[in-house]
Amino acid sequence: MSLLVAGQSLRGEASSIQNGYTNMQKGKLKFFDTSRGFGFIEPLDGSEDVFLHANNISGMTSGDDLREGQTIEYETEQTEKGLSALNASPADEETSGAY
Numbered sequence: 001m002s003l004l005v006a007g008q009s010l011r012g013e014a015s016s017i018q019n020g021y022t023n024m025q026k027g028k029l030k031f032f033d034t035s036r037g038f039g040f041i042e043p044l045d046g047s048e049d050v051f052l053h054a055n056n057i058s059g060m061t062s063g064d065d066l067r068e069g070q071t072i073e074y075e076t077e078q079t080e081k082g083l084s085a086l087n088a089s090p091a092d093e094e095t096s097g098a099y
Contacts, residue, residue, distance in 0.1 A: 026091055029070045034063050041072050041085055050076055052085040059089035066090065 025043060027050065032039030037054035052074070054063045066072075074088035 024073050024075055024087075026071055026073055029066055029068055029072050031068055032063055032066045037063070039063075039066070041074060041088070048083060050074065050083045050085045051079075051081070052088055056084070056086050056088055058087050 025045070027041040027043040029052075030040040030042045030049060032052065034054075039052045041050045041052050043050060052072075056074075057063050057066075071091040072085075072088050073091045074085040076083045077086050078084075
């Protein structure tokens with residue numbers, strides 16, 4: 001049995017949470033402290049900031065090459081302290097121009 005809870009962003013857009021996890025979201029990296037191994041993501045939908053721990057970064061980065069303002073894709077998990085990012089990775093940001 002899975003629990004399905006509907007949430008809403010500040011814009012009124014619905015997002016679903018299933019078993020405590022959400023679908024992939026995007027946000028801007030607010031900051032990331034590599035020496036301490038954590039930072040925060042500012043979701044594009046204007047909702048509350050999301051905690052990001054170095055252990056929850058996937059892909060080809062360990063956090064050393066993340067930069068402030070970079071677009072990050074992630075899932076979230078509700079914890080006792082608030083939202084925490086899971087499976088976070090830099091988003092493929094499209095650039096304008098020809099291939």
